[in-house]
């Protein structure tokens with residue numbers, strides 16, 4: 001696989017490996033597209049680096065719209081698997097179901113201007129079932145990697161780590 005243009009894999013200050021910008025990205029600019037492999041909920045696979053697409057959130061650009069009714073797991077199979085979480089991320093991931101190819105298209109867009117050397121991050125927004133402690137270091141860190149809408153469902157041990165009380 002080729003290297004993602006304008007991006008490099010490095011040791012991250014946040015966790016493990018990370019991806020840093022080797023050029024500037026303007027707010028709204030697409031940073032990269034991911035490559036991945038599709039799995040379904042009831043299959044045995046390693047979901048460590050999978051994007052989880054909830055059935056209600058999956059967009060499709062094609063009509064008619066036979067989007068899957070189940071959650072999809074798109075295992076990132078390129079450098080995008082090293083993108084770290086931040087509670088104050090500089091990018092956002094978007095994904096689209098592509099019926100004709102029976103797969104997912106996913107891409108990361110800059111939420112603000114990104115300078116050379118900055119680590120690219122996005123909000124993993126885990127569901128409560130897979131939430132984990134967060135060490136992203138952002139001033140607005142929630143203390144837990146979790147979708148703010150799912151905070152009320154967190155188990156007690158994670159709820160105690162929260163630095164915010166609830167969604168909104």
Ligand SMILES: [Zn+2]
Pocket residue numbers: 086087088134135136137138140141142143144
């Ligand atoms: Zn955080």
